[in-house]
Amino acid sequence: NAGVTQTPKFQVLKTGQSMTLQCAQDMNHNSMYWYRQDPGMGLRLIYYSASEGTTDKGEVPNGYNVSRLNKREFSLRLESAAPSQTSVYFCAGGLAVQYFGAGTRLSVL
Amino acid sequence: QQQVKQSPQSLIVQKGGISIINCAYENTAFDYFPWYQQFPGKGPALLIAIRPDVSEKKEGRFTISFNKSAKQFSLHIMDSQPGDSATYFCAASKGLNNNDMRFGAGTRLTVKP
Numbered sequence: 001n002a003g004v005t006q007t008p009k010f011q012v013l014k015t016g017q018s019m020t021l022q023c024a025q026d027m028n029h030n031s032m033y034w035y036r037q038d039p040g041m042g043l044r045l046i047y048y049s050a051s052e053g054t055t056d057k058g059e060v061p062n063g064y065n066v067s068r069l070n071k072r073e074f075s076l077r078l079e080s081a082a083p084s085q086t087s088v089y090f091c092a093g094g095l096a097v098q099y100f101g102a103g104t105r106l107s108v109l
Numbered sequence: 110q111q112q113v114k115q116s117p118q119s120l121i122v123q124k125g126g127i128s129i130i131n132c133a134y135e136n137t138a139f140d141y142f143p144w145y146q147q148f149p150g151k152g153p154a155l156l157i158a159i160r161p162d163v164s165e166k167k168e169g170r171f172t173i174s175f176n177k178s179a180k181q182f183s184l185h186i187m188d189s190q191p192g193d194s195a196t197y198f199c200a201a202s203k204g205l206n207n208n209d210m211r212f213g214a215g216t217r218l219t220v221k222p
Contacts, residue, residue, distance in 0.1 A: 045210065096205040
């Protein structure tokens with residue numbers, strides 16, 4: 001029982017490159033989330049999905065897209081990475097209690 | 110602008126001491142207030158949570174105090190231990206079934222032996 005699994009753990013991109021962060025959960029949660037964590041800013045919600053087939057913008061959605069592929073998987077895509085997107089990204093599942101993955105540390109040069 | 114303001118940014122406490130972290134919010138629609146604990150290299154994990162119908166909730170050495178009129182809540186860690194050294198986040202949402210949770214900026218706690 002892995003909980004929430006994120007891949008990759010680390011990634012370095014050049015400005016303008018694209019990439020997809022993957023997230024999978026085995027906890028049967030309807031709701032899944034993508035957050036970014038920056039020093040002094042805490043966790044900020046990028047997008048969430050309340051159920052399979054639905055997605056909604058959070059606090060900081062600009063520059064990102066998401067796909068809720070099925071109940072287990074929720075991916076985050078950066079179409080044209082910018083240095084401002086250098087951050088640690090967390091995926092989570094759950095509702096009143098959110099269960100977080102271990103994070104993806106992304107650097108955009 | 111953060112909807113949940115957390116202080117202090119960092120805190121150093123001696124082993125056995127009391128650690129206190131404070132949070133304040135403006136949106137009176139918030140009615141669920143969890144605290145998350147994060148160790149280096151890990152994702153946050155729920156520590157304890159409170160709803161506004163009670164003024165205090167205690168779980169072991171961890172206590173949340175809630176002041177609805179002041180729109181403030183705080184985490185108290187009694188008998189702080191080096192193993193409590195972590196980053197703590199307060200959060201708020203509009204109900205248990207609301208997906209849009211807002212987090213504070215975090216407090217980095219160091220407990221010195």
